Amino acid sequence: xxxxxxxxxxxxxxxxxxxxxxxxxxxxxxxxxxxxxxxxxxxxxxxxxxxxxxxxxxxxxxxxxxxxxxxxxxxxxxxxxxxxxxxxxxxxxxxxxxxxxxxxxxxxxxxxxxxxxxxxxxxxxxxxxxxxxxxxxxxxxxxxxxxxxxxxxxxxxxxxxxxxxxxxxxxxxxxxxxxxxxxxxxxxxxxxxxxxxx
Numbered sequence: 001x002x003x004x005x006x007x008x009x010x011x012x013x014x015x016x017x018x019x020x021x022x023x024x025x026x027x028x029x030x031x032x033x034x035x036x037x038x039x040x041x042x043x044x045x046x047x048x049x050x051x052x053x054x055x056x057x058x059x060x061x062x063x064x065x066x067x068x069x070x071x072x073x074x075x076x077x078x079x080x081x082x083x084x085x086x087x088x089x090x091x092x093x094x095x096x097x098x099x100x101x102x103x104x105x106x107x108x109x110x111x112x113x114x115x116x117x118x119x120x121x122x123x124x125x126x127x128x129x130x131x132x133x134x135x136x137x138x139x140x141x142x143x144x145x146x147x148x149x150x151x152x153x154x155x156x157x158x159x160x161x162x163x164x165x166x167x168x169x170x171x172x173x174x175x176x177x178x179x180x181x182x183x184x185x186x187x188x189x190x191x192x193x194x195x196x197x198x
Contacts, residue, residue, distance in 0.1 A: 027092050030065040031100025033058050033078060037111070037162035042080060042104060050075040050087070069097075080104055082160030108163035115170035124171050126191045127164045128153040137188045147175060147183050151191075165193045 033045045041062025048055040054066045076088040083104040134153045
């Protein structure tokens with residue numbers, strides 16, 4: 001009888017300990033990541049809990065989630081090309097940590113303000129994102145002389161796309177006002193965000 005009682009006591013202690021552990025690991029962390037440039041969600045941002053083995057990538061809506069996060073203090077880190085890394089301190093308890101809203105600041109060397117300044121100085125550009133080696137299109141130099149604009153190819157190391165979009169859209173508007181839509185029939189088809197224009 002003592003043996004049965006001892007086994008039941010050990011089993012109860014083990015189950016109690018197991019349940020407490022399970023409760024501690026049921027917490028989760030979720031949130032979204034947006035661009036500081038246009039406040040839109042950012043897809044494919046790498047999000048991790050520093051030194052804890054948790055890592056994921058945001059979906060098309062900027063959403064991320066970590067399941068089974070034990071209680072404790074964490075640093076949530078984001079990495080995204082063209083944006084500054086963020087480090088957010090978090091405390092996780094037994095309750096889920098939801099509604100995180102992380103804004104990434106872009107390292108913009110080109111944006112709306114730079115486009116406006118380039119127009120004023122007579123040095124507007126159409127921004128391209130190519131590959132390692134720049135590509136030259138037939139008649140591109142004639143286009144540059146005719147419309148007084150230069151192509152600028154970043155190769156495979158561009159600034160944040162949201163910055164390029166802001167810059168190029170200001171230049172598109174400038175060219176439309178100055179030349180009508182004629183330039184659009186002659187421009188290189190790989191000018192980024194041109195196809196998004198209606």
